[in-house]
Amino acid sequence: MSLIKSISGIRGTIGGKVDENLTPIDAVKFAAAYGSWLKGQSGKERVKVVIGRDARISGEMIQNLVQYTLIGLGIDVVNIGLSTTPTVEVAVSMEEADGGIILTASHNPKEWNALKLLNNKGEFVSDQDGKAILKIAQENDFSFAQVDNLGEIFINDAYIDIHIDEVLQLPLVTPEAIQEKKFRVVVDGVNSSGGIAIPNLLKELGVEVIKLYCEPNGQFPHNPEPLKEHLGDICKKVVEEKADFGIVVDPDVDRLAFITEDGEMFGEEYTLVACADYVLSKTKGNVVSNLSSSRALRDIAHKHGVTYTAAAVGEVNVVTEMKRTEAIIGGEGNGGIIYPELHYGRDALVGVALFLSLLAERGISVKQLRESYPAYFMSKNKIQLTEHINPDHILNEMEKKYASEQITTIDGLKIDFPESWIHLRKSNTEPIIRIYTEAKSQKEADELATRFIEEIKALCK
Template identity: 35%
Template sequence: MGKIFGTFGVRGIANKKITPEFALKIGMAFGTLLKREQPDKELWVVIGRDTRVSGEMLKNALISGLLSVGINVIDAGVAPTPAIQFACKYFGTDGGAVITASHNPPEYNGIKLLESNGLGLKKERETIVEELFFKEEFYKAKWDEIGQLVERDIIRPYIDTIKAKVDVEAIRKRKPFVVVDTSNGAGSLVLPYLLRELGCKVVSVNAQPDGHFPARNPEPNEENLQGFMKIVKSLKADFGVAQDGDADRSVFIDENGNFIQGDKTFALVVKAMLEENKGGLVVTTIATSHIIDELAKMHGGKVLKTKVGDLIVSRALLEHNGLVGGEENGGVIFPDHVLGRDGAMTVAKIVEIFAKRGKKFSELIKELPKFYQVKTKKHIEGDRKAIVAEVAEIAEKEELKIDTTDGTKILFEDGWVLIRASGTEPIIRIFAEAKSDKRAKEYLNIGLKLLDEVLKA
């Protein structure tokens, strides 16, 4: 049986891999799964998309597939991925789907399928969708049982729900000056408006929805944000926020134009929420900074570490009744709001923290426990997971303390190094962290040396 889905949904080049025929069959397969599970129920699925050029074409094909099976569809139009996850709960649907390729270049697109609670589809249900897709065993509704299609707005209720979760009065008192770059993506319809309604002074750039992503690559990393970093500093803003194409992640620039690593903004949220709730469970991945562990110790919290992947973190939050979750790339998950990374909710919470603390953004970052990180990657063909497993074997022989939750993580007294195969690219990533820059580089070199030993063998 063939495989379609990766860690969360499927992605590829639009009209090559992700064609209208492909989307139609996914819709029919997903609809058939829902019909089999609840044959007598009137079933509804909510669908949304990001701003990509191919999005409308693929959305209409996916909708046609669902309607043909007898599934009713709510078309929420262009909206951030977390807004569609929110819509599943808000409209009380039986599932959802998002047409997006997140931070990938404009020629890509993809499909994510959602449970009724907005969480990504369970693996066992994904497997059934794949079987139905390849066998083409689709349910066909009678002519008078074909699903109905309705259009509904989710942006307004999504913004209102976020506003209700933060201290708007505190924000309005401080009136933060925020510059936003929504990468011509789905966040363009939410973030500038949300911030203005919260009482911020807002300057927005690249906020015209455009699926060509003319201004920059939609991945909000330091390399792609050089121009934006200069804008934030030159405008003398309190801070800047940049999002990816589907607005599930937000990254921050301080008032001096410095790029802030994702796990530091995650740490700001963790610190505030542990203080507000007098402890709680934080769920994060094996690759996230140990700043989180230190903050949990300081504020009576606990930390659960998972494999890398926002879907894995979201599931663990649900299973263990977690307070907040996140990853090192800046994705923060607020499980009482949306069971997935939410860029807009992250910004609202950070703005609230900024307003209440009364300090500069750079000062808030300086107050966090001090850790230094270095990262590199190696392009490697072949069985990368087997290579990483061999690194673990050598490390064990050398009597190093290891954690193999996801890849090989070697733990030292004051830091760690993680050697991990990418799930989406032919590379092995090496992350190291320590209490000093010198130590972090030493640990990175230990990881590289062990990896080279395996590659030379």
């Protein structure tokens, strides 16, 4: 398995051969490249980097390799330990650091890990900056510090609590109203840092928490991507416990999904829809999501009389478009909420607090809330790539075939039909082509996906 070097970071499986997997040598090389780039960018005599990790089994090993490489470059490290992606992003700003590294492979299985790289704003580095870092790594262009100029490590394990405090102070979050409702909620933390952060946030909001897989030991009890087919246990648990709803996060807590009181998926696409609906009901402003996200967000934006814009897939692309359009909320349909009032990063803690505030205000169940939104159904599929399949050729051929339809090519190929759409794109994180479809019924979405999968397979012969 080759290392994946992309806008989403340096990602690979643990073990194996150098340059083919995420080995200790690769972790050191890319940490050195990032640190060297950061020193060149900052122009400071002393540079500071925040590092945090999710609960993956390999996390502590990779963190030690990375942080000791950085101090070898003469960089100071703020080690916030077991943490979440949004917590590290918040910490970079609060520490006035020059950058940050999150050690997580997000929704990938336990054998994966990654270095996600942040700039001095606590945001993911740009594509241009990412390429500059990769060039330094490729050329081994490192200069390490002399013994009297080594960096230092400062440990601060309070940042999850600090992050929670920042969420509670957001003007649109209503702790007292939430407490009055006495919600009862099941939390699936997939045995990672979400098992700490989400229950602690809920307790501060007066919510009774029923924990499921909240031991941060890195032994994921199911596929960590928060999709319906992986969440049978929590769906069952919500009904058994007669809970008001369920909350699911991925290992690094930047994706968020809800389960209705009857054990059904609220729909991770509708996480952003609900939070945007609440925010737009209080403050008028534009919204942004990516090309693979539901049309429901566009409908909500139109309901509130504001502008919706679609960006290329990837948090950095959505953030760039949000800044350009001065959007007040945005994110991705995979359950990622970006609320600039706190920071420009996907944040499940912010999403939970906004969602609870919405529920408390409207006084309806999660199922009733879901039924109040436009009904769209999505099918998410993928085709595994091999060295014999050229994804660019496939996308070009499909673009030619459907040239008479509404076509968007800023990120792969999106074809908009009157009542449905399909988005084909190479993944940033895995050797696959993702195939997302949406229609007015699940049957139509599935059939559209099946049709295109067969057409793609025909091109591969």
